[in-house]
Amino acid sequence: MTIPADFPYGLVVFIFGLLIGSFLNVVIYRVPLGESIVLPASHCPHCNTPIKAYDNIPVLGYLWLGGKCRNCKVRISPIYPLVELLVGILFLLCYWKVSKQFSSFDQGSLKYWLAIVANVIFVALIVPLIFIDLRYKLLPDVITKPGLVLMLAWRAIAPEPIVLQMTRQTFHLMRWPDWAIALLGAAIGAVVGGGSLWLVREAYFRLKKIEGMGLGDIKMMFFVGAFLGWQLTVLTIFIASLLGSIVGITLIVTRGGNTKMEIPFGVFLGPAALLALFVGQSFINWYLGMFI
Ligand SMILES: [Zn+2]
Structure with a gap:
């Protein structure tokens, strides 16, 4: 098996997607409640303990915590890592989709990256709407x-x-x-x-x-x-x-x-x-x- 030449870019886009997915979890959780999406920092919804930076790493944090809060051991919803993974995969699909539309000569140009960003923003608007509507029957x-x-x-x-x-x-x-x-x-x-x-x-x-x-x-x-x-x-x-x-x-x-x-x-x-x-x-x- 050979590693495709654009693998490093794909990996960066995927990891970026995981991080944005983590932010979108905050949007899904707080926007319907009318809370700020910036402050306070992420905390356990049960015991309010702030989540440590190393536990807040997308998907991995959930895995090494065994799906439980480090402090009060209450179960964390698997929806959180699933949203992160979903956004990571969707961002990767955006990258592939745009790469297919551009000739190898134009890949890496400003136009090419702007097209990827446009697709990625669309995904980042759609995903929270799906989960907020599912939970609250609301499209804010x-x-x-x-x-x-x-x-x-x-x-x-x-x-x-x-x-x-x-x-x-x-x-x-x-x-x-x-x-x-x-x-x-x-x-x-x-x-x-x-x-x-x-x-x-x-x-x-x-x-x-x-x-x-x-x-x-x-x-x-x-x-x-x-x-x-x-x-x-x-x-x-x-x-x-x-x-x-x-x-x-x-x-x-x-x-x-x-x-x-x-x-x-x-x-x-x-x-x-x-x-x-x-x-x-x-x-x-x-x-x-x-x-x-
Ligand atoms: Zn807790």
């Missing part, structure tokens, strides 16, 4: 609203090549600079993402007179749409609806017909957006290829 404005501004800005800086090309051709904007077209493409994606869920919400409200979908889901899909572009956004909503239906039907069958059970939609939108980010384009190409 402090993440979704700045998310839209961030994603529009990052798309102008680091456009997705396919969205850029598609937007330029659709609107015949041959003379516009890349950043302006990328921004337009992102805005269309945002409107498709947030707008389509808003329409579903309105239709549901008129028909059933109850709110079937939270505003948080709509705000989330605005920034998801801005980042992914309209094609992958449509795919995201499709995958999320499919996942939601499968889980919903399974729960109804296994737990006996209680259709009042609510599962927050963000729990499905988040993983669907990540799937669309990493394999969505290959899927669309394969799907369209079947008709040619």
Whole structure:
């Protein structure tokens, strides 16, 4: 077995992902409670003892503590190391995805690293939303609203090549600079993402007179749409609806017909957006290829 030439970079990106995952655990735990994400330093939620720096090392800290607080021995949720590992792996996937889009000549250029950073920020917005929605049925404005501004800005800086090309051709904007077209493409994606869920919400409200979908889901899909572009956004909503239906039907069958059970939609939108980010384009190409 040979070690690939980019292994050191991949390792650095992975370790960086673990560290950001550790920070996102703090976001997941504190943002819904309205607490500061900076101070105080990490402490055991049970006995309040500050966590020592060497016990706070992502994944490893959990392993050598045997999943228990060093002081009071209360069990630490395995969700913490899992989030760290998940973010590490997702960051590595971002690195691979962008590396495939750039020729070996352009790898290492400023554009290349900006594209990796853009993808990594998107992941760092999505992961806490999934876990916060799962636990609190809530998609906090402090993440979704700045998310839209961030994603529009990052798309102008680091456009997705396919969205850029598609937007330029659709609107015949041959003379516009890349950043302006990328921004337009992102805005269309945002409107498709947030707008389509808003329409579903309105239709549901008129028909059933109850709110079937939270505003948080709509705000989330605005920034998801801005980042992914309209094609992958449509795919995201499709995958999320499919996942939601499968889980919903399974729960109804296994737990006996209680259709009042609510599962927050963000729990499905988040993983669907990540799937669309990493394999969505290959899927669309394969799907369209079947008709040619
Ligand atoms: Zn403790």
